[in-house]
Amino acid sequence: MALVLLTLINLILLVHGIEGSPSSHLSAIGDPGMKRDGLRVAFEAWNFCNEVGFEAPQMGSPRAADCFDVSSKCNKADRKYQSNNTIGGYSLIHKVSDLDNKLGIGMEKPGIISESALQNPDLYAVEKELYLGSLCQVSDKPNPWSFWMVMLKNGNYDTKSGLCPQNGKKVPPFTQPGKFPCFDTGCMNQPVLNHGKTNLLEDGHTMRGWFNGTYELETGGISYYEVVWEKRVGIGGWVFKHKLKTSTKYPWLMLYLRADATKGFSGGYHYDTRGMLKTLPESPNFKVRLTLDIKQGGGPNSQFYLLDIGSCWKNNGKPCDGDVTTDVTRYSEMIINPKTALWCNPKSLHNCPPYHTFRNGTRVHQTDNRRFPYEAYHVYCAPGNAEHLESPVGTCDPFSNPQAQEILQLLPHPVWGEYGYPTRLGDGWVGDSRTWELDVGGLSSNLYFYQDPGTTPARRIWTSVDVGTEIYKDDEAIAEWHLSDFDVLIT
Numbered sequence: 001m002a003l004v005l006l007t008l009i010n011l012i013l014l015v016h017g018i019e020g021s022p023s024s025h026l027s028a029i030g031d032p033g034m035k036r037d038g039l040r041v042a043f044e045a046w047n048f049c050n051e052v053g054f055e056a057p058q059m060g061s062p063r064a065a066d067c068f069d070v071s072s073k074c075n076k077a078d079r080k081y082q083s084n085n086t087i088g089g090y091s092l093i094h095k096v097s098d099l100d101n102k103l104g105i106g107m108e109k110p111g112i113i114s115e116s117a118l119q120n121p122d123l124y125a126v127e128k129e130l131y132l133g134s135l136c137q138v139s140d141k142p143n144p145w146s147f148w149m150v151m152l153k154n155g156n157y158d159t160k161s162g163l164c165p166q167n168g169k170k171v172p173p174f175t176q177p178g179k180f181p182c183f184d185t186g187c188m189n190q191p192v193l194n195h196g197k198t199n200l201l202e203d204g205h206t207m208r209g210w211f212n213g214t215y216e217l218e219t220g221g222i223s224y225y226e227v228v229w230e231k232r233v234g235i236g237g238w239v240f241k242h243k244l245k246t247s248t249k250y251p252w253l254m255l256y257l258r259a260d261a262t263k264g265f266s267g268g269y270h271y272d273t274r275g276m277l278k279t280l281p282e283s284p285n286f287k288v289r290l291t292l293d294i295k296q297g298g299g300p301n302s303q304f305y306l307l308d309i310g311s312c313w314k315n316n317g318k319p320c321d322g323d324v325t326t327d328v329t330r331y332s333e334m335i336i337n338p339k340t341a342l343w344c345n346p347k348s349l350h351n352c353p354p355y356h357t358f359r360n361g362t363r364v365h366q367t368d369n370r371r372f373p374y375e376a377y378h379v380y381c382a383p384g385n386a387e388h389l390e391s392p393v394g395t396c397d398p399f400s401n402p403q404a405q406e407i408l409q410l411l412p413h414p415v416w417g418e419y420g421y422p423t424r425l426g427d428g429w430v431g432d433s434r435t436w437e438l439d440v441g442g443l444s445s446n447l448y449f450y451q452d453p454g455t456t457p458a459r460r461i462w463t464s465v466d467v468g469t470e471i472y473k474d475d476e477a478i479a480e481w482h483l484s485d486f487d488v489l490i491t
């Protein structure tokens, strides 16, 4: 009896991948280190201003999910969505049906899709995401969580489409030839999405699933994206293998894996969201751990983010409330492509933040040529709706978010070494796979972000933490990388 019990306990531990990590209770995410056998992963695609615009034919709303639990033996009650995939004593019990993943405008789903969303592609995606989140939801403390999010974005912008607001204010169609990539009407389309539902391979314990597709809707597409996830039952963690390829028609593409807030807004998204961050990390008290293995960089214009953190607060420091005319998305990213141009330099101060704060609290102004670490910054841009900017300063693109945005992009530099970030160009790049433990909280508490004079400093609470690349205008660039061990730790 004792032996049987022990075996049972072993089996339970194996199947659920529980590891005796003493710090696991400090994790801010639902799946610390990507170790949970029962994976939760979703897909979202965004147009230039983080909406849908138009669904791609036969693809439904660009939201999908692959969520399952691993069972050690067939359980009749769970057969409903079960794939015919019981090998070596394990089976995967899927939570999301193909029909759920195909939901798109015009398809009714009483109690799930509201009347107003039924013919509105932007709203339909929001309600579909919440629904998929409910199917995948895992009970946990202090909050339930839903999934990792694969995010794909097409940077084409047709200024004549009228689809994107300017700093959150609706603007009529306009012409601005050459400013944004767009081959013709329809350039803001959503992609083809193929899905290989996670299954067990012949060996009986390797689980693998994938999303892939292209933006060219005609056959034989040139642009390409793919995310494959793989893990052995009970052993190690999931490895997410990404590929992204641009084309002449789609030269600006983004592919990230995100840990988003489990409710409320996530970075750059002004709707209620579902994600993985069961606790929202707040500066300065959190770290991010991950292993990144970059196989191909994606060319000179690939802005590979070792980490991108996103949040939202108003210029007066108050939290965002969904009013896109005053909410401001805040991003900070470290770009680790060593080919990245040094836009911030003593001759282009408008590309630099007004000052740099060292870890010890000392501040140096951007005009202090001797002490300001120009090479630590790629570019800073201020929110387009800021009213008290110190000149000289550039403002961020007003169209590529549902609201105004502020972006601070960093480059590897000795000043970031104290936070565990790369210090030299080339660190962590192709052929230099590493496990990073980044003091993201410490670093982000010392970064410059704009605020109206005399207002209480915003609490820096981050609703998205992501890794991936933004290939910014390149005709046939290929990036490829593996991500694993992702964790956000509250310190």
Ligand SMILES: *[C@@H]1O[C@H](CO)[C@@H](O)[C@H](O)[C@H]1NC(C)=O
Pocket (backbone or CB within 6 Å): 084
């Ligand atoms: C399930 O497996 C059985 C037995 O191998 C096979 O005959 C059947 O076609 C399979 N069903 C599906 C849906 O793949």
Ligand SMILES: *[C@@H]1O[C@H](CO)[C@@H](O)[C@H](O)[C@H]1NC(C)=O
Pocket (backbone or CB within 6 Å): 194, 196, 210, 212, 213, 214
């Ligand atoms: C997506 O992946 C599957 C399985 O590896 C492959 O057969 C298919 O060709 C891929 N799709 C595209 C558009 O390349």
Ligand SMILES: *[C@@H]1O[C@H](CO)[C@@H](O)[C@H](O)[C@H]1NC(C)=O
Pocket (backbone or CB within 6 Å): 358, 359, 360, 361, 362
């Ligand atoms: C803080 O650090 C900077 C950079 O290392 C250094 O130049 C400065 O003297 C330090 N300030 C204090 C007060 O220690």
